[in-house]
Amino acid sequence: MYTHYDLMLPLLLIMQKNNKIYSLHEAYDELIHVLNCTEEQKNATMEDGRNIIFYRLQWAKTYLKKAGLIDYPSKAHFQLTTIGRNLVLQNVDKINISFLSQFESFKSFRNLNRETSTEQEIPLLKQESVDELTPPEIIETQAIELRNQLSNELLELIKNKTPAFFERLVVDLLVAMGYGGSHQDAAKAIGKTNDGGIDGVISEDRLGLDKIYIQAKRWENTVGRPDIQQFKGALADQVAKKGVFITTSTFSKEAKESASKSGIVLIDGDKLTSLMIEFGLGVQVERSFHIYKIDQDRFDEETF
Structure with missing residues (x-):
């Protein structure tokens, strides 16, 4: 380009x-x-x-x-x-x-x-790359790179924690996203079911009008089609319409195809950390910047 x-x-x-x-x-x-x-x-x-x-x-x-x-x-x-x-x-x-x-x-x-400027403070870009980008693009590129680094660090921390920690993390994330009603209700729902491949059930809204069935796995290996098929069978037994499979690893192509046919939402390690950053879970703002531009309307004499 x-x-x-x-x-x-x-x-x-x-x-x-x-x-x-x-x-x-x-x-x-x-x-x-x-x-x-x-x-x-x-x-x-x-x-x-x-x-x-x-x-x-x-x-x-x-x-x-x-x-x-x-x-x-x-x-x-x-x-x-x-x-x-x-x-x-x-x-x-x-x-x-x-x-x-x-x-x-x-x-x-x-x-x-x-x-x-802070050009000397942004070592993630080579000087040749800096010269090829506009100033806002430099900031955007650096922000993406820093976000990717943060995601990798988050994922490593999660993988080194216990399964119980991961279950609590899933609860916190779902509540932060607006699911599960109260945090107490969500905590009761996740990690307690253990029913044929289902790790928990959580309310889709605060009134509990619909349920979402959860599979949460802190795994290293790729999640394959058989894992999705097992989850689909568990959902069918519960006559459930909605399911979310959350893992710290990745999903195979066959697993994604199988899930898409059944309306199962897949959240892999990258998506998990992206949601954590988006909803401020396990992260905090170190510093923020505002980029200003001229308000042309303010200088339009016809507006006075």
Whole structure:
């Protein structure tokens, strides 16, 4: 996928050729045509649903503005500066940090960022990777990496605990997710049944209108189809409609296929720790950050 640096050279070439004022959408439409983007590239989105190329185009525009190659004549529009129009690009293969650093305004921008950023404090990304990502993407990438590390640590801790601890953990998680009514009721329901492959029964809601049957296994080996079949048989004996199989390991392909046909929800080790992080179970916030952006409406004179 194109980085914001990959977009800078074709964007400048397009603007030099046409020498007009562009909106972001106009520039985007021309870019994806010139780059001959595939449908997959055009439709690729970030986790929050934003179009990747369009998002990175905004950062390409920002960096070119910091280098003094474009300016903003009006809201949401941009054009080449005199420096941008006269820039010789025929022998340029790609615009990167080194290229932009020939312009004093960009060097000042980079130096300011270094003084106020924590780049030196994020060793999980190589410098080359940092340079290829936009600042919010760096934060997002680091957050994902840190979350993955936390998940691995959580799973190892759980595996080293006793089965009884795991059962209590399942209770805490289900209650945190809103199941089981009271914590006391849930604790009574889990780990007490031991009825033909069912480890517990828990209320789906606080009124106890429907029941969920639980299989909770602190295992190392992959859970296979026979384990799911045994659980399905136990559910059938109880005339149960809903079941959840929770394990610290993984499920085989055959196990997943068998479960999907019966409406059994599978929670493996990765999903388990992901839910624990999401609902704040066994983890705590070390620090948090707010990323701000300009509120354009506040600066729209028509609103005053």
